[in-house]
Amino acid sequence: MDQILHISLLGGTARALVACTTDMVEAARRTHDLAPTACAALGRTLTASAMLGSMLKGADNSLTVTIRGGGPIGALVCVARPDGTVKGYCDEPRLDLPPRADGKLDVGGAVGREGRVTVVKDLGLRDPYVGQTRLVSGEIAEDLAFYLTVSEQTPSLLSLGVMVEGGRAVGAGGVLVQPFPGCPEEDLKKLEALAPRLSRVSGLARAAGDAESLAAAALSGLPYEVLEARLARFACDCSRERIERALLSMGEKELLSMIEEQHGAQVSCHFCNRVYDFTEGELRALLAEGRAGKEAQEP
Secondary structure, eight states: OOEEEEEEEGGGTEEEEEEEOHHHHHHHHHHHTOOHHHHHHHHHHHHHHHHHHTTOOSTTOEEEEEEEOSSTTOEEEEEEOTTSEEEEEESOTTOOOOOOTTSSOOHHHHHOSSSEEEEEEEOSSSSOEEEEEEOSSSSSHHHHHHHHHHTSOOOOEEEEEEEEETTEEEEEEEEEEEEOTTOOHHHHHHHHTTHHHHTTHHHHHHHHOSHHHHHHHHTTTSOEEEEEEEEOEEOOOOOHHHHHHHHHHTOHHHHHHIIIIISEEEEEOTTTOOEEEEEHHHHHHHHHHHHHHHHHHOO
């Protein structure tokens, strides 16, 4: 069972989020038929997004992470909610590259290093919060840690990992550590000392099997208290009604083109690959609905 743990560290001078996401990443792999390198790249982004999304307060809030690094995988897009659900996709799910010299999957080569991380937080206000930073390495964890430190002014140590064997995700997880303002120097040194251990987070997640065991392995030697646990899962909230609204938003000209040239439409959800079919009659009904709505708004 995948979970995200919210943890108080060192008597409250720092906090940590620990996530075991093996099942979640494997669900994404099956949904998108991900090749190993693409699985590692999207899996890391899904894990980080789920962790950051779990920090949102409102039930209707959402967080969208988009990474474009100029590499062959194209864009990585993930949307997370406070309840631990996350959905996501990458432009090239079948991308696979030779492993790096150290034997690890070449996520940086897939993502590229000439681009940006964009984080959009919809907090139910009139305008969403939008933050952007440049990519540091394309390895995802370093890039999002840089974003948190620079854009949100929250110094962060973030480790993400996905282990793929036999074409399946067999170990995935993440650990985020953030000192609070005023954290003593001796505590900061203890947190920094975690970095070498956290670089093996995918192996730790595979061996641990659950978030509590992963926390015990990752934070060994530091006093901590689990404050909250949330389930983490890959889930898409698309629906026929949402697709209909999307079609209406395209405008009358585009709908007429679908009716007259294609005599219907087939729309696929990027996040879960579900296909929605619309007959010519259904599109004409949508067109009439759009015209009626437009007329009702006119003075």
